[in-house]
Amino acid sequence: MVATEIIQALFRWIHVIAGIMWIGQLYFFNFVNAVFAPTLDAESKKKVVPQLMPRALFWFRWGAAWTWVSGILLLALVFYHGGAAFENVTGNWSLGAIVMVLFTFVSPFVYEALLKTPVGKNLTNSAIAAAVAIALLSLAMIHWAGFSYRGYVIHIGAIFGTIMAFNVWFRIWPAQQKIITAVRDGQAPDAAVVALAGLRSKHNTYLSVPLVWAMLNQHTTFAASHWAILVVVAVIGWHGVEKLYKKSAKVQGF
DSSP states (O other): OHHHHHHHHHHHHHHHHHHHHHHHHHHHIIIIIHHHGGGSOHHHHHHHHHHHHHHHHHHHHHHHHHHHHHHHHHIIIIIIISOTTBSSTTOOOOHHHHHHHHHHHHHHHHHHHHHTSTGGGSHHHHHHHHHHHHHHHHHHHHHTSOBOHHHHHHHHHHHHHHHHHHHIIIIIHHHHHHHHHHHHTTOOOOHHHHHHHHHHHHHHHHHHHHHHHHHHGGGGGGGTTOTHHHHHHHHHHHHHHHHHHHHHTTOOOO
């Protein structure tokens, strides 16, 4: 028992430190660099981008990797092995619970498919679809899987984190490699690649806010009275992110 608690504490420590590294870089890219980079002329970009971006993206992608891995280990230790996933201590692995766990790890592919639809091509429509998905998933995890408040909140958080980590490693990083190489060689980056990297980074920024709520988990149980609280938290958080984007565009250098 003591050994398990020590391991959990170690994983939580790693999870938080890696998360700070990851999300800190994410906010730097979206609220600082996205406004700063267009102010550079072509020659400055050739000097700055190949030196700055690979370094920043190193900590960005490895922060994402360690956050995800430590998060999954905590999910296994606290919620599966420790039984916190279920509403009562006698809860067991029903078909619903198994399907919901599997969905957590295949969610990036559902997300990819959604982005190819008309809904996914518009940021506002994507946000509405995400809010509906949170509501439906919450209800399925409560009534079909038998998850507790902590159980369904952490799984929805894991869905967000898995999508975000997928974006970092399989969409943003490959796209940025092409962009950095083009800038270094004095060429104009492919506009489609730039758009892809920017969109996925923006999606990650919006998802990061409800993800942090999910990470707080046991400290948000005061809100366990209704599943809709999680939807409200996400919407409020996304509105806050929108305000931060507008504010970032107004911040000036000297």
